[in-house]
Amino acid sequence: MEYMIRFTQSHETFRLAEIEALAVFEGIKLEVISYSLDSPFCLVKLPSEEAAIRLVRRSILAKSVYEVWGKASTYEGLFDSIRAESQHLWPLYETCSFKFSVDTFQGSRTPAEQRNLIERFGFLPFEGPIKMKGFDQEFCILEEWVHDSAAFGIQDPQSVCLARYLGSSARDIIAKYDLKKRKYISTTSMDAELSLVTANITLAGPGKLFYDPFVGTGSFSVACAHFGALAFGSDIDGRNIRGKGKVNILANFDQYGLMPQFGDSFVADLTNTPLRAARLFDGILCDPPYGVREGLKVLGSRDPTKGREVVYLNGKAHHTEEDYIPPKRPYSFLAMLDDILDFATFSLVDNGRLSFWMPTANDENQEIQVPQHPCLEITSICTQTFNRWSRRLITYRRIPDSEVPAEAIREQRAKEQGISADDLNPFRKGYFKGFKLNGK
């Protein structure tokens, strides 16, 4: 049977990645028949109505899912299509209460026009009462118009579809997790919508263990916890973890009633992680510092020859004192991405997923390549474009060792030379130069 997923027309490159991830999560065979970044309507083949409802119920970027009764480029064609494709379904809905609605993309219909359109479906043998609220079934006329049709004087939609409403998505929870209403946030908190999408794409779910090594104020942890995962997080900056007084990550979990989903948070540096090398996590997700708004630092001294010995102050080892702050040094963003991939390889269970955000310049000459690892298969790359730069959400699947090709030995990236933040981070350098090409 064919079903129609009605997406939101925003974050276009994330939509299919999210639905495909949900299909994997729910164990549903999903076949995409037609999909375009320019349209919110996606035609798919699914095993059952129940599967369609299950596929979409957790989605953030879908709005709803429908059973397709007919589709064509004109209304006359649509009526023929409905008679040919779905006449066998008509008897099922002869007596139930129902409602018709009109969903128009890139066009508009006045209430009077909508009523006229709906009247044209009078040939359907529905005898049940029409109800605007509390109806048993909703039938939707989905219209798609070409972009800017009014300006071109176009009178008719380019495609029309009649579909029976089956279920809606989880889009309404975006408002619940709105950062404006959250107790503990900072300048780099990821917005609620994209945090929840990231958690979906990483397959967060009940009983699973998730980890964010750059947890910050815990935007991803909250999103994973919402979907039922036990959320762990760490950060090199203890101030993020501790927050101020009672305003901290734990306060966010408490605010949303997610306390049983709080794993732990601790202060640690990914390049000197205290986590033991074992397959501990079902998912790892993070938004590592790009080194622009917040510095990218790891433990150690800028001068590698310094600080090899314990420092004593007034006869006491300085590092044992309460107020001791360990020295940190700038680190290469690309090296950090490689470290994240290595960490994910030994920490993820088989088929567990790693998702991280990374920035890149929009100019292809300054584009930052997607890092690769023989044990990690890229499952999706989604892009959010800003003016001069973009950020991508890259997702990998941990391939079981038995499936990793033996000859695939990873090319080690040549270590970035340099000690200043600019030398170590090509994105930062490009960002502060406005991504202008050399000599221009």
Place this chain on the structure above:
Amino acid sequence: MKLLTLNFLTCAVKSCKSTSASFPLHPKDCELVSDTLKSDPKLLFNILPRLDWSALSTTASELGFPGLPPSAPTKEELEANEKLFHDLHTLLLETHISEGSLVCANCGHSYKIKEGIANFLLPNHLV
């Protein structure tokens, strides 16, 4: 910090990681707090194969909890044994360390826990 997390953590010093003495870290002068959380069989069964059972036994006895079975139960055994299920839920998920430190038996470094948050940042001479 939950005792589950303690079972996932070892000494952050790179040269300690290859030694058996660095895991588990040993709680010292620890204050324990216990929450009441709804137990979740799916979560506990998922956690079970990821535990290092002998390290968990060491931690439990160091903190004065009743002894654990000598070897990890299978999922079926845990399903059938309500008391063990409850005990493990309490030990791993409800009990956490609010104050104290964790000591590596290999290098002797001590990681502080304050207000439930452990700090694993290393001084320069251990990086």
